[in-house]
Amino acid sequence: MQLQKVIISGGGTGGHIFPAIAIADALKEANPSIDILFVGANGKMEMEKVPAAGYKIEGLTIAGLQRSLSIKNLVLPFKVLGAVAKASGIIRRFQPQVVIGVGGYASAAVVYAAGRKKIPVLIQEQNSFPGKTNKNLAKYAHRICVAYPDMERFFPKEKVVYTGNPVRKNIEHNKFTREQGINHFEMDPSKKTILVVGGSQGALAINQGIKNGLGVFKDNDIQVIWQTGKPFFAEAKAAVEQGNYKNIMPLEFIEKMNFAYAAGDLVISRAGAMAISELSVCGKACIFVPLPSAAEDHQTKNAMSLVNRNAAMIIKNTEASEELKKIAVTTLKDETKLNQLAHNIQKFAAFDSAVVIAAEVLKLVK
Numbered sequence: 001m002q003l004q005k006v007i008i009s010g011g012g013t014g015g016h017i018f019p020a021i022a023i024a025d026a027l028k029e030a031n032p033s034i035d036i037l038f039v040g041a042n043g044k045m046e047m048e049k050v051p052a053a054g055y056k057i058e059g060l061t062i063a064g065l066q067r068s069l070s071i072k073n074l075v076l077p078f079k080v081l082g083a084v085a086k087a088s089g090i091i092r093r094f095q096p097q098v099v100i101g102v103g104g105y106a107s108a109a110v111v112y113a114a115g116r117k118k119i120p121v122l123i124q125e126q127n128s129f130p131g132k133t134n135k136n137l138a139k140y141a142h143r144i145c146v147a148y149p150d151m152e153r154f155f156p157k158e159k160v161v162y163t164g165n166p167v168r169k170n171i172e173h174n175k176f177t178r179e180q181g182i183n184h185f186e187m188d189p190s191k192k193t194i195l196v197v198g199g200s201q202g203a204l205a206i207n208q209g210i211k212n213g214l215g216v217f218k219d220n221d222i223q224v225i226w227q228t229g230k231p232f233f234a235e236a237k238a239a240v241e242q243g244n245y246k247n248i249m250p251l252e253f254i255e256k257m258n259f260a261y262a263a264g265d266l267v268i269s270r271a272g273a274m275a276i277s278e279l280s281v282c283g284k285a286c287i288f289v290p291l292p293s294a295a296e297d298h299q300t301k302n303a304m305s306l307v308n309r310n311a312a313m314i315i316k317n318t319e320a321s322e323e324l325k326k327i328a329v330t331t332l333k334d335e336t337k338l339n340q341l342a343h344n345i346q347k348f349a350a351f352d353s354a355v356v357i358a359a360e361v362l363k364l365v366k
Contacts (some may be wrong), residue, residue: 010040038057039235062103065191102124111140124145132295163350185249202227205320210324210325215243266338271303280350284347285339286341311341
C-alpha cells in the first residue's frame, strides 16, 4: 500500500514546529503526491509558520494546565473534550493512513483520537527527557522516534527507534559562507559576530545579559545579531536606539536561520534539543544558558553532555544577566577556544534524521 494521506500534529514552539516541517518535506521528497495536513493549536505560531512553509493547517482550541491558581483550569476539561471531538472530526473527514505527533497540546488531542480509531501513530520525541504528553500517549504509538540514547527508560523498547532530531534542510546542508551570512544582515564581515537565539519566544535571562553588555560589545568592536523574541523586542530596540549602538541588530524573529548560523562566530542559546541539533550540524561555538524550569532540568543535562566533552560552554540562568557579556567577549578573543568548540560540537551531529523518520512512517503503511 502506498502512503497517500498523513496528518502531522503539534506545535506551540519552534522546537516542535520546525522538526514537523522537516518531516513533511522528507515525506514529500519520497512521494510528491502525498497529501499532508497539519493540525495545530489556534493562536500558536504554527498557524503562521506552517502555511508559510507551504502546508495546510487546521487549528484546535486547546491549552495546557496553568501552574498557578487560575479560572482557566476550570474550563480546561471542556476545552480538551472539545479539541478531541474536533480532532476526531478532522480525522474522519481527512482519512489519514498515518498520524505523526511531534509534541504540544494539539498533538495530544490528535494522537489520542487517532489511537482510539486504530490509525497507525508515530511520535517524534525531541528531548532527552520526554514531556508528560508523549509519555502518556506512548501506548497509542506504533513507532517512537527519539534523538537521545537510552530512551527505553521512558518508552516501550520495541517501539523506540533512534533517529536524531530532524533539522530544517536549509540549515542541515547550509551552503552559505560566513561573509554571505554577515552581508545578509548588512553588517561588517571584518568584525567578530555574536548570534543570540533564545528560542522562538525569546529568553529573558539571555536578553537581559545582552542588554547589560551593549556597551561592552561596542567597546570591544563586536557586533551582535540579537533575536529577542516578541515579548522583549520593544525594550531591546529602545536600548539600542538610545545608546546609538550601530553594531547591534535586534530582531523579533529570524526567518532565515541559515544566514544567521553562517554569520555567527559565537552563538548564545538556550539548550533545547532542537537548538543543540541545529548548532551541532552547523558546527558553531556555543554558550548555552539552560532554562531551569524545563522538565527535570533536561536543558542543563543536554548542555552538560556537550560541556563535558569540550563542545560547548554553559552559564546558569541566574548568572546570565551579569556574566554573559564577560564570557562572550573572552571566548570571542580566544581563537583556539572558538575553533575547539566548533570542531567538537560537530561530533554530536545527526544528519538526514527527517529522511530516516519519513522511512519509518512509510513502514507503518507497508
